[in-house]
Amino acid sequence: MSNTTNRRVALKARPTGIPQAEHFDLTTAPAPELAKDEILVSNSYLSVDPAMRGWLSDTKGYGSRIEIGDVMRAFAVGTVIRSRNSAFSPGDHVMGLFGWQELAAVHPDQVLLRINEQSFPLSLHLGVLGVNGIAAYFGLREICAPKVGETVMVSTAAGAVGSCVGQIAKILGCNVIGIAGGPEKHQLCIDEFGFDAAIDYKSESDLGAAIGRLCPDGIDVYFDNTSGAISDAVLPHLAVGARVAVCGTASIESWNPWPIGPRCERHLLVKRAMMRGFIALDYADRYDEAVSQLSQWIREGKLRYREEILEGLEQAPAAISRLYSGKNHGKLLIRLPAAKG
Amino acid sequence: MSNTTNRRVALKARPTGIPQAEHFDLTTAPAPELAKDEILVSNSYLSVDPAMRGWLSDTKGYGSRIEIGDVMRAFAVGTVIRSRNSAFSPGDHVMGLFGWQELAAVHPDQVLLRINEQSFPLSLHLGVLGVNGIAAYFGLREICAPKVGETVMVSTAAGAVGSCVGQIAKILGCNVIGIAGGPEKHQLCIDEFGFDAAIDYKSESDLGAAIGRLCPDGIDVYFDNTSGAISDAVLPHLAVGARVAVCGTASIESWNPWPIGPRCERHLLVKRAMMRGFIALDYADRYDEAVSQLSQWIREGKLRYREEILEGLEQAPAAISRLYSGKNHGKLLIRLPAAKG
Numbered sequence: 001m002s003n004t005t006n007r008r009v010a011l012k013a014r015p016t017g018i019p020q021a022e023h024f025d026l027t028t029a030p031a032p033e034l035a036k037d038e039i040l041v042s043n044s045y046l047s048v049d050p051a052m053r054g055w056l057s058d059t060k061g062y063g064s065r066i067e068i069g070d071v072m073r074a075f076a077v078g079t080v081i082r083s084r085n086s087a088f089s090p091g092d093h094v095m096g097l098f099g100w101q102e103l104a105a106v107h108p109d110q111v112l113l114r115i116n117e118q119s120f121p122l123s124l125h126l127g128v129l130g131v132n133g134i135a136a137y138f139g140l141r142e143i144c145a146p147k148v149g150e151t152v153m154v155s156t157a158a159g160a161v162g163s164c165v166g167q168i169a170k171i172l173g174c175n176v177i178g179i180a181g182g183p184e185k186h187q188l189c190i191d192e193f194g195f196d197a198a199i200d201y202k203s204e205s206d207l208g209a210a211i212g213r214l215c216p217d218g219i220d221v222y223f224d225n226t227s228g229a230i231s232d233a234v235l236p237h238l239a240v241g242a243r244v245a246v247c248g249t250a251s252i253e254s255w256n257p258w259p260i261g262p263r264c265e266r267h268l269l270v271k272r273a274m275m276r277g278f279i280a281l282d283y284a285d286r287y288d289e290a291v292s293q294l295s296q297w298i299r300e301g302k303l304r305y306r307e308e309i310l311e312g313l314e315q316a317p318a319a320i321s322r323l324y325s326g327k328n329h330g331k332l333l334i335r336l337p338a339a340k341g
Numbered sequence: 342m343s344n345t346t347n348r349r350v351a352l353k354a355r356p357t358g359i360p361q362a363e364h365f366d367l368t369t370a371p372a373p374e375l376a377k378d379e380i381l382v383s384n385s386y387l388s389v390d391p392a393m394r395g396w397l398s399d400t401k402g403y404g405s406r407i408e409i410g411d412v413m414r415a416f417a418v419g420t421v422i423r424s425r426n427s428a429f430s431p432g433d434h435v436m437g438l439f440g441w442q443e444l445a446a447v448h449p450d451q452v453l454l455r456i457n458e459q460s461f462p463l464s465l466h467l468g469v470l471g472v473n474g475i476a477a478y479f480g481l482r483e484i485c486a487p488k489v490g491e492t493v494m495v496s497t498a499a500g501a502v503g504s505c506v507g508q509i510a511k512i513l514g515c516n517v518i519g520i521a522g523g524p525e526k527h528q529l530c531i532d533e534f535g536f537d538a539a540i541d542y543k544s545e546s547d548l549g550a551a552i553g554r555l556c557p558d559g560i561d562v563y564f565d566n567t568s569g570a571i572s573d574a575v576l577p578h579l580a581v582g583a584r585v586a587v588c589g590t591a592s593i594e595s596w597n598p599w600p601i602g603p604r605c606e607r608h609l610l611v612k613r614a615m616m617r618g619f620i621a622l623d624y625a626d627r628y629d630e631a632v633s634q635l636s637q638w639i640r641e642g643k644l645r646y647r648e649e650i651l652e653g654l655e656q657a658p659a660a661i662s663r664l665y666s667g668k669n670h671g672k673l674l675i676r677l678p679a680a681k682g
Contacts, residue, residue: 054611227606246609261604265568266596268587268618270395275616277609 006031008071008101009316011056017254018324019056024072024317032105039111040082041094041104045309046334047075047126048319050225050250051279058256072100072316077115077125095125100316102336113287117295127160127331128298128305129291135247135280136164137290140172140223142283143245143276148173150220151239153211155230156250158185160305160331163193164294165223167303170194174221177214179207179230181326188329192304207233218242218271226251228261235267242273250324306330312337347372349412349442350657352397358595359665360397365413365658373446380452381423382435382445386650387675388416388467389660391566391591392620398596413441413657418456418466434459436466441657443677454628458636468501468672469639469646470632476588476621477505478631481513481564483624484586484617489514491561492580494552496571497591499526501646501672504534505635506564508644511535515562518555520548520571522667529670533645548574559583559612567592573603579612587618591665647671653678 005028012025034040055066055073066073076098080088085108088094093115098104115125127133139161146152152169156162157178166176166189178189178198189198197214204210211219211233218239224231228251238244252259267273283290297303307330310319316334323332346369353366375381396407396414407414417439421429426449429435434456439445456466468474480502487493493510497503498519507517507530519530519539530539538555545551552560552574559580565572569592579585593600608614624631638644648671651660657675664673 224606227604231606246606249606249610252604252607255607258603260601262599263568263593263602264605264616265565265572265587265590265618266593268616269590269620270618272618272620272623274618275605275609277606277611277613277615279610279613282613 004031005029006101006103007313008099009313010071011066011068014058014068015053015056016058016256019053019320021318021321023056026314026317031103034082034084034105035107037085038105038107039080039085039088039094041076041078041096041098041106042081043076043078043098043102043104043336045077045123045126046100046313046316046336047130048316048323048332048334049075049131050248050323052320057254073097074100075112075126075131076100076104077122077130078104093122093125095130100313100334102313112281112284113291117291120295120298123307123309123331123333123335124298124305125291126333127307128164128303129294131280132160132331133164133294134283134287134290135278136161136168136223137294138280138283138286139245139247139278140165140168140221143278144221144223144243146172146174146221149175151175151177151215151217152221152223153177153179153215153219153234154223154225155179155234156225156248157195157198158188158193158306158329159225161247162223162225163188163305163330164303166195167193168297169221170196171297171302179226179234185329188306192306201230201233208236211237221245223247228252228259232262235262235264238267238271238273240271240273242271244273244275246275246277307333309333309335311335345372346370347442347444348654349440350654351412352407352409355399355409356394356397357399357597360394360661362659362662364397367655367658372444375423375425375446376448378426379446379448380421380426380429380435382417382419382437382439382447383422384417384419384439384443384445384677386418386464386467387441387654387657387677388471389657389664389673389675390416390472391589391664393661414438415441416453416467416472417441417445418463418471419445434463434466436471441654441675443654453622453625454632458632461636461639464648464650464672464674464676465639465646466632467674468648469505469644470635472621473501473672474505474635475624475628475631476619477502477509477564478635479621479624479627480586480588480619481506481509481562484619485562485564485584487513487515487562490516492516492518492556492558493562493564494518494520494556494560494575495564495566496520496575497566497589498536498539499529499534499647499670500566502588503564503566504529504646504671505644507536508534509638510562511537512638512643520567520575526670529647533647542571549577552578562586564588569593569600569602576603576605576608579608579614581612581614583612583614585614585616587616648674650674650676652676
């Protein structure tokens with residue numbers, strides 16, 4: 001990597017369904033200039049997240065829409081290589097929405113996390129110590145407030161967020177049941193992540209019945225990463241007073257036309273249940289608290305994680321669709337050649 | 342009324358949709374015997390509530406199912422005429438689930454409210470000072486926690502619960518918009534209940550557009566009494582951080598087969614919004630607090646109510662369907678001839 005050019009992945013065409021490689025262009029631009037107070041970050045790892053699909057969609061979502069020609073918005077971790085800000089020095093590690101590119105001119109307000117902890121691989125700050133772990137931590141604790149002995153169900157249970165949710169729920173003393181697709185992910189939930197039970201939704205002809213068998217007393221907490229048919233099978237099994245955190249809608253291919261499903265109001269009413277959407281960015285001012293606790297659990301061996309690392313910026317355009325293929329295992333990342341640390 | 346017989350309305354056939362007169366039987370039984378600690382209540386007013394439809398349904402709801410031959414479950418207010426309990430004396434006024442009948446043998450645990458306040462008509466303790474007002478009070482304050490200046494939307498806005506919700510929201514300093522059906526109810530919302538605006542959903546070809554025009558900055562609180570097409574038009578207009586209280590599903594004719602509608606998860610996620618179901622009975626231990634505050638607001642002229650009173654037990658069987666005809670105005674009640682107080 002040269003410091004005079006910047007290779008980037010830009011949006012070429014707006015996808016209607018799952019974003020594919022053809023929706024992006026690999027382009028080269030001059031290295032960005034630094035405005036007053038900015039820092040130049042050399043990205044080491046780029047994140048691939050389900051949220052990117054929403055950012056690309058034409059439907060109004062959170063965050064501004066990404067326009068054709070824009071660098072793809074993405075979480076990244078990297079190293080400060082130049083600084084016009086006295087609070088940052090070359091060599092500092094930072095995480096934020098630095099985009100799918102090699103270099104980013106970043107205002108300090110855009111830094112989501114200063115990485116002080118040096119004992120973990122930098123890549124973890126995009127996954128279990130990054131937005132995935134942070135979403136799991138706040139979504140479970142703040143939205144769902146699970147109590148000892150309660151039954152917690154999580155979808156995409158072997159994924160970057162789901163695996164973290166289930167393990168934190170175990171640490172908090174809950175009975176944890178994961179829903180994942182395929183025998184391999186089912187086993188991961190049990191063997192690697194230590195859940196009490198798991199359901200391979202692909203092998204169940206009647207998912208609702210399988211949930212009923214495992215949760216005869218109902219589900220106190222449902223951490224919803226999917227929406228769709230999985231959630232439709234879960235909601236009738238909510239216990240009285242249940243809490244549902246809506247973290248993602250991975251099973252919905254497109255919101256245009258808007259998908260329909262069984263109405264949820266009666267479940268909420270009869271069970272006096274609560275459903276609440278959240279995004280990890282809402283807790284940006286409390287990231288340090290989450291990272292500190294998650295780091296401790298990793299050191300104690302209570303919190304495990306999986307990563308799948310693709311090599312080189314060229315892998316980025318096709319990576320989002322990989323998330324939806326059911327093939328990836330663990331947090332999906334792109335490593336850039338500059339990554340040394 | 343004789344004290345040796347008890348006229349009652351019992352379930353004759355289970356309705357699949359809206360309960361009609363033909364689903365009930367008017368029967369006569371001997372006056373109930375009092376077990377130890379029980380009191381004999383002579384009902385003065387019987388309540389007619391949308392919740393009764395759920396109680397009658399085959400679908401599992403809250404509360405046990407009413408079986409064929411059972412007296413119809415209903416809120417009622419009445420006077421103690423005999424007591425085997427030292428805590429109650431003849432002449433005391435009480436409210437509870439005493440059923441559609443003249444006389445009820447009641448254990449004190451079943452008394453939801455002892456009516457100490459003597460300055461209001463007894464009927465109010467089934468409406469604005471009863472479960473309707475109590476549902477509005479706790480649903481709005483506890484579930485929705487509206488703040489001064491926020492926009493509050495309420496459906497069935499001219500109804501017993503809705504009119505109370507909107508007026509309490511006005512008292513709390515909110516901008517209140519009601520949704521009701523027909524020009525007469527629209528005017529009631531404005532002239533009688535003092536809402537800032539109202540929408541006659543029957544006259545709007547595009548309800549969502551009408552909501553958008555009235556709430557350009559979004560809806561902070563939605564008190565949902567309907568579910569269905571009205572809620573589907575409201576949810577896309579939620580503001581970031583919105584709270585939705587699910588109090589009833591009046592617009593759904595039947596839950597068998599389970600109705601479908603636009604999925605709500607994405608609205609909750611993008612707006613970081615919360616939806617929560619509740620029933621007034623969950624707050625039974627705090628009824629006195631609500632009744633005391635509601636009474637004060639009535640005395641101060643800040644809280645108005647409407648009643649529609651049908652005369653005689655014979656009116657009860659057809660009364661539930663009247664709730665869904667759009668014809669009734671205000672709290673629907675049955676007055677029994679015994680009612681003197």
